Amino acid sequence: MSNSAIRTEHILVVDDDPRIRQMLIRYFEGEGYRVSAAADGPAMRDCLTKAGVDIILLDLVLPGGEDGLALARDIRSRSNIPIIMLTGRDDVIDRIVGLEVGADDYIAKPFHLREVLARVRSVLRRHQTPASKGDNETTESFCFDGWQLNVGRRQLFSADGSDIALTTGEFDMLCVFVKHAGRVLSRELLMDLTRSRNLGAYDRTIDAQVGRLRRKIERDPKNPTLIKSVRNVGYVFSARPTQD
Known part of the structure; x- marks a missing residue:
């Protein structure tokens, strides 16, 4: 072995x-x-x-x-x-x-x-939930628009307390948006920040992940208010997260 x-x-x-x-x-x-x-x-x-x-x-x-x-x-x-x-x-x-x-x-x-x-x-x-990190990192949590994101435990809760299942890629994408709220992020930067380079340097890989994430957190995924598109550039997270 x-x-x-x-x-x-x-x-x-x-x-x-x-x-x-x-x-x-x-x-x-x-x-x-x-x-x-x-x-x-x-x-x-x-x-x-x-x-x-x-x-x-x-x-x-x-x-x-x-x-x-x-x-x-x-x-x-x-x-x-x-x-x-x-x-x-x-x-x-x-x-x-x-x-x-x-x-x-x-x-x-x-x-x-x-x-x-x-x-x-x-x-x-x-x-997987990190077991070796300090308490502050494993319990790091953000609130935005009625949602609660627990970064260390890799959980997302809706306003009614429901645990929303996210794939690894979706969760990593949401964490990047929340931690860079208000900043316009290019697709290339999103690939770097979410460690998605191994998926291939194609804009549509990021678009696919964003589309799936929108379907889970937006009230109307066709008219998103949280993850907004920036024409010819990328995306911006428009909510204002607060850290617990």
Whole structure:
């Protein structure tokens, strides 16, 4: 085992190619992770009902009438489990659609196993509550327009106290907006601040994340009042957050 520490994270690999499944299982088990695998949607759902899963590596092209995008949409409608899409098609449109349905990252085949490991670690690190930071950072909280954002615990609460599920990318995006309220942020700067460079330097990747975030926090996503577009530049967060 290349990593001396035994990890508790459970990875679910969903891919119809048995060679890729076995390769990822061997590699991540060698890194100390617990790994399960599924070849299609029904097997994936069966695994999700039997055991807690911390992250899903999901192939885009799958048999049985449900592709990875449909499965990602289904997962996201019921859960906030991080999703990394795997695909042999390095197409910008596929990448954008994957982000729009709630994927946290996107890796094109053929891939290097070390790259997959780095992406998994990055998404898990951003998704999980930091345990080693000081009390001030883990309890850092902001209020805006009836919303309460707890940065350390990675939670967003609406005015009625409901816990709003956000993907890793959506949460990171909201944190950046709240901490830079009133400042016009270019798409390039948003990529840097949200650590989204690995998603590809495409304006539409940021637009897709902003669109999903608007659907969750705006009263009318088609006429946003919190996250406003700045023509030919980027976006500005117009609310005035207060820090608890």
